[in-house]
Amino acid sequence: MIHPHIADALKVPDLVRLADGLVLIRFESMKIYSALAAVRHLLERGTIRPGQTLIDSSSGIYAYALALACHRYGMHCHIVASTTVDTATRAQLEILGATVEQVSPSKNLKLDQELRVRRVREILAEHPDRHWMRQYHDDIHYLGYHEVADRITTAFPRAPLTVVGGVGSGASTGGLVERLRATDPSVRLVGVQPFGSVTFGSQDHHDPEAIIAGIGSSIVFDNVRHHLYDALHWLDFTHAMSGTVALLREHAVFAGLSTGAGYLAATHEARRHPDRLHLLIGADTGHRYVERVFARHTEALDPAALKPLEVSGPERMAMPWSTMSWRRAACPADWKERAA
Numbered sequence: 001m002i003h004p005h006i007a008d009a010l011k012v013p014d015l016v017r018l019a020d021g022l023v024l025i026r027f028e029s030m031k032i033y034s035a036l037a038a039v040r041h042l043l044e045r046g047t048i049r050p051g052q053t054l055i056d057s058s059s060g061i062y063a064y065a066l067a068l069a070c071h072r073y074g075m076h077c078h079i080v081a082s083t084t085v086d087t088a089t090r091a092q093l094e095i096l097g098a099t100v101e102q103v104s105p106s107k108n109l110k111l112d113q114e115l116r117v118r119r120v121r122e123i124l125a126e127h128p129d130r131h132w133m134r135q136y137h138d139d140i141h142y143l144g145y146h147e148v149a150d151r152i153t154t155a156f157p158r159a160p161l162t163v164v165g166g167v168g169s170g171a172s173t174g175g176l177v178e179r180l181r182a183t184d185p186s187v188r189l190v191g192v193q194p195f196g197s198v199t200f201g202s203q204d205h206h207d208p209e210a211i212i213a214g215i216g217s218s219i220v221f222d223n224v225r226h227h228l229y230d231a232l233h234w235l236d237f238t239h240a241m242s243g244t245v246a247l248l249r250e251h252a253v254f255a256g257l258s259t260g261a262g263y264l265a266a267t268h269e270a271r272r273h274p275d276r277l278h279l280l281i282g283a284d285t286g287h288r289y290v291e292r293v294f295a296r297h298t299e300a301l302d303p304a305a306l307k308p309l310e311v312s313g314p315e316r317m318a319m320p321w322s323t324m325s326w327r328r329a330a331c332p333a334d335w336k337e338r339a340a
Contacts, residue, residue: 145175166215
């Protein structure tokens with residue numbers, strides 16, 4: 001196939017068997033699916049017009065995905081970026097035509113996220129013709145993952161399936177599993193979270209290496225549908241780093257930190273449920289983690305020696321790794337108030 005744009009090629013994932021009962025679905029950059037589908041849908045619906053400026057806040061891979069989608073569909077792009085956005089990503093964004101501004105360094109991610117959202121609101125007040133994509137809150141970002149789910153169904157038509165992936169904004173794991181359950185309600189979803197994230201109640205646990213970008217949040221994300229998740233894993237930075245290094249060492253897979261955290265969780269789940277096929281989401285490559293993770297590979301722990309603490313509720317979790325059955329429960333009514 002000859003693709004009309006590089007974004008259409010980059011979005012397509014590869015399936016890699018890691019072990020019996022464990023397959024990696026490996027993306028160059030997963031959110032390209034989400035951004036392409038969202039922009040296309042908004043154009044078709046007439047919500048946005050060609051040439052309009054789309055704006056959002058991002059810590060990295062959504063910014064790149066939105067810049068590609070804007071390049072693909074002839075839109076302008078403005079990114080309010082986290083301080084965690086690396087030089088290589090920022091350079092690509094600017095060459096693709098996006099305007100980028102990074103908020104001032106903050107002492108924690110909660111303040112960083114709040115500053116970014118505040119800045120987006122200020123820009124919209126000054127330029128009301130710009131369209132805020134709201135990747136964390138607009139369920140239009142679920143649409144792109146339906147195509148991925150259909151690919152999975154075709155590849156594994158009869159396998160009892162468990163999807164393991166970072167929770168993040170909720171759109172990727174949620175979009176996949178909602179579509180998969182339309183034909184097979186038995187599909188399980190295991191979410192991966194860092195300590196410090198408010199999404200599943202770990203905000204009172206401080207990880208000195210800070211929250212893992214892309215799979216947790218210090219503010220409430222409306223796109224997370226808690227009732228889709230069957231189980232949760234919380235991991236600290238050191239465990240996530242150890243999983244990331246192990247994935248490269250054992251399988252030659254160069255992936256991001258969220259994939260490494262998911263690798264530990266998926267390996268544990270596969271041991272507990274050998275009758276199921278576990279599909280691990282690899283959301284991005286490891287390039288933006290070279291200094292922070294891969295250069296420190298001698299510090300990585302042996303994954304074979306690691307196991308989680310099984311807990312009955314978020315209030316009983318403990319670092320460095322906890323897991324619990326969520327059983328597709330709704331978000332507790334008071335959590336949003338507590339997070340605020």
